[in-house]
Amino acid sequence: MSASPMDKTTVAPVPAPPVSEPAAVDVEYRWHGNNRVELLENGEAYFPRVFEAMRQAKSEILLETFIVFEDKVGAELQAVLIDAARRGVRVTASFDGFGCGELSSGFLAALSDAGVHLQMFDPAPKHLGIRTNWFRRLHRKIVVVDGTFAFLGGINFSADHLADFGPEAKQDYSVEVQGPAVADIHHFALLQCGRPVHARYWWQRRRQRRSELAFSDHDGQVRLVYRDNGEHRTDIEEVYRQVLRTAQRRVVIANAYFFPGYRLLRDIRNAARRGVEVRLILQGQPDMLVAKLAARMTYDYLLKSGVAIYEYCDRPLHGKVALVDEDWSTVGSSNLDPLSLSMNLEANVLIRDRGFNRHLFERLEDLSDNHCKVMSVDNAPRGRVWHMTVGFLVFHFLRHFPAWAGWLPAHKPHLKAFTASTRSEPS
Template sequence: MDHAWTTGNRLRLLENGDEYFPRLIAAIDAARRSVLLETFILFEDEVGRQLADALAAAARRGVAVILTVDGFGTADLSPEYVARLADAGVAVRVFAPGRRLLGKRTNLFRRLHRKLVAIDAELAFVGGINLSVQHLVKVSPIAKQDYAVEVEGPAARVIHTFMLEACGAQPARHAHAQGRQAMQPHPTQPALPGTVLFVTRDNQAHRNDIEQQYLAAIRTARRQILIANAYFLPGYRLLQAICNAAQRGVDVRLVLQGRPDMLWVKRTVDMLYAHLQESGVRIFEYCERPNHSKVAVVDDDWATVGSSNLDPLSLSLNLEANLVIRDTAFVASLRDNLGNLMSQRCTEVLAQAPARGAWWHGIATPLIFHFLRKFPAWAGWLPAHTPKIVSPVAVPGSPPT
């Protein structure tokens, strides 16, 4: 579909599941016509059970409810959990379900990584927070640090339409350029209150749209760039744009994982530190808990919140969704949040002289980096059927899958 900038939206920054989940449940409880929800991970825990209660109650009072989960990220819902939702009238759909091999999930690529909710075509949520207690700080000492944005207004209608098309509930309106002219950030023009752009990434017509938004903002940055990202392994263009910005005097700061949920991620990102620091980029590691953030701020009038990491999976294979925001009040709130995170809960990584090691480290490290950068893109070239969306339980009146 053709996305374009909309104005007059009301925006609210939500930090972690502690702020996000209550707002989400309240919105579902107040829904009158429709609830559309997509997520990568839904666990059958405290959060998942509360969500099921709210979705089932909405469906029973006549609200059209469609829940779509990813077959890799959400692989272990019990038949009882799914049946309970289906019995209430919830249409439950699974994106690219895969068979296990020796107990292991094999559907590694082309994941539905979006975290989207649309309520009544009036209210929507976009972000990186999965539906599990892993995002509740009050419950788990190792809860993941992350963000979402609540948007009310014209952009919510855009998101609603997109999600209906993704469900097959209405014909998709393919726009090959996806409103390229309308999508440009126009950083030299003053931002109007509530100005946002909903941007998606897929494996067909819109492979680079989120990356292009980052590139346009970074290349025109004048004063400051703040990026908080869970899995930071950008391609050459993004990496070079970030370094170029720092070299021309922009204050560039990265908030990365210091306590990763996957150790290989930190080892890989560490390979970039020296190159970035040589250009003047400051690097902060968040060590209090795993950093799952996917947000950025550029100057005083550009921000993004969404599901897309700056890594090969998000930029080359996954289905992703971000909200690009040009609202100075919202940008200020996110910038202040990240500023507090860096000053109070992060450790700045200072540049160090290269450590001496075996002679082959100088050869192996670049090879490993480039393999990890390119492998998902290579995997995307392999023959593959279009990922299927299936309903674990047939529900009368469900949209076609």
């Protein structure tokens, strides 16, 4: 669905009915066994499955996403949500005010008129025609249907996740989860959209600082882990660091925006130094050039320690996945860069399942072996002396950025309701 330029206004809703703030609660979700987890690669696998689950919804759809575009995918999402709301399903959709800042008021009004509970996360008006609300974004991509099906990963609702988009189509991943772990994802999604939830008992609320490896070897184990600007600022980074320190045989990380802090870089390097096969799959044809330049600042440091680096060159890589040894995997929205590790609201699922790990490894191995350029110390890109000097200074500034950002004041995130009476005047 397209909109005229006059309709392309930044939505800055006024507080119609009040909406609760996203909950800043100290919850660390635990591992649950006996789950079914399916890898969904790219929009070709993800969109049909998530739209079908929405079409079959009987009572509730919860949606959080960073980006919705008014293209064929956005139009289908709009139609599916409107149909669900009209047949009595309670639909709550939370869109990020920056990522969805170009949606027309007509697109949003059609959802609201149909009964969709539509919320904008940190919307802001443009200044001199430029959006300024760049940081601390709602970057999660979560869908929960009837408290039974949960979808979580890196795929936005936009046509650039489909191969027929062309050379700029993104390579990306999500998962579908069914089983006991969905209750935690559902609980988390309810809290974040301001919906009331049943109080949890003390043994469900207590923080669980258990080792990633200190539980049974049964497959189907799933745990939700998230990053916020409150009590869980480093949870996702700490999970990566812990499994890197305990890895024994192999580590594969495929990440679109790779520029972690020094501690995580050091753990990657140290894993390779003690004989673990460490493979990084990074962007070779980025959608943002700065992502490629930033990642390449780390190449010498990692390559000299034995880390294998592959640049995926077929199209932009947008995935945020990793696996360790033969049973641990993660899929989610979190990049390994300063924005995701220090500012944005993110969510990943951790998976202990040999079958899932094996399938993900096969898919990533095909990607690296057949669609990537292998980097080495000899062919790692180097610039002129002044490029190297600037790169050195930027690298040593940004490597500490995740820690420094934690000292900065975090604004209180807020949701604003969009209703049928909410309109923006054309600019």
